[in-house]
Amino acid sequence: MKKMLLSFLTLIALAAPGAFAQSKLALQPNDTIHSVLAQQVGKPIELRMKSGEKMAGKLEKVTDKLVHLSQLSDADFYDAAVELESVAAVVVRVRTN
Numbered sequence: 001m002k003k004m005l006l007s008f009l010t011l012i013a014l015a016a017p018g019a020f021a022q023s024k025l026a027l028q029p030n031d032t033i034h035s036v037l038a039q040q041v042g043k044p045i046e047l048r049m050k051s052g053e054k055m056a057g058k059l060e061k062v063t064d065k066l067v068h069l070s071q072l073s074d075a076d077f078y079d080a081a082v083e084l085e086s087v088a089a090v091v092v093r094v095r096t097n
Helices: 002-015 033-038
Strands: 044-049 054-062 066-070 080-083 087-091
Touching: 033 054, 033 087, 044 066, 054 080
Parallel strands: none
Antiparallel strands: 044 054, 044 087, 054 066, 066 080
8 A cells, every 4th residue: 555655656646747946855665754754844735625625825834634725826814724534645846847
């Protein structure tokens, strides 16, 4: 299950055309959603939820149970606290055209 999730995250990260370019997403064998998010603090990301919903914004903080996003796309004046267990994938732009 973890290998499938990591493969899915890699595929999504490579195909994501929506945000500004970031440094390369380098997954390690023991990475989790939490550890991948912790590497992206301060950067724009998109979260794909298990429900199918998408949330994009600047990643402010990651705790054991919550993810704090600010500057939400289409809702600049709002922040969000997202349950970490609800996150299915982390999408990060790693290159430009």
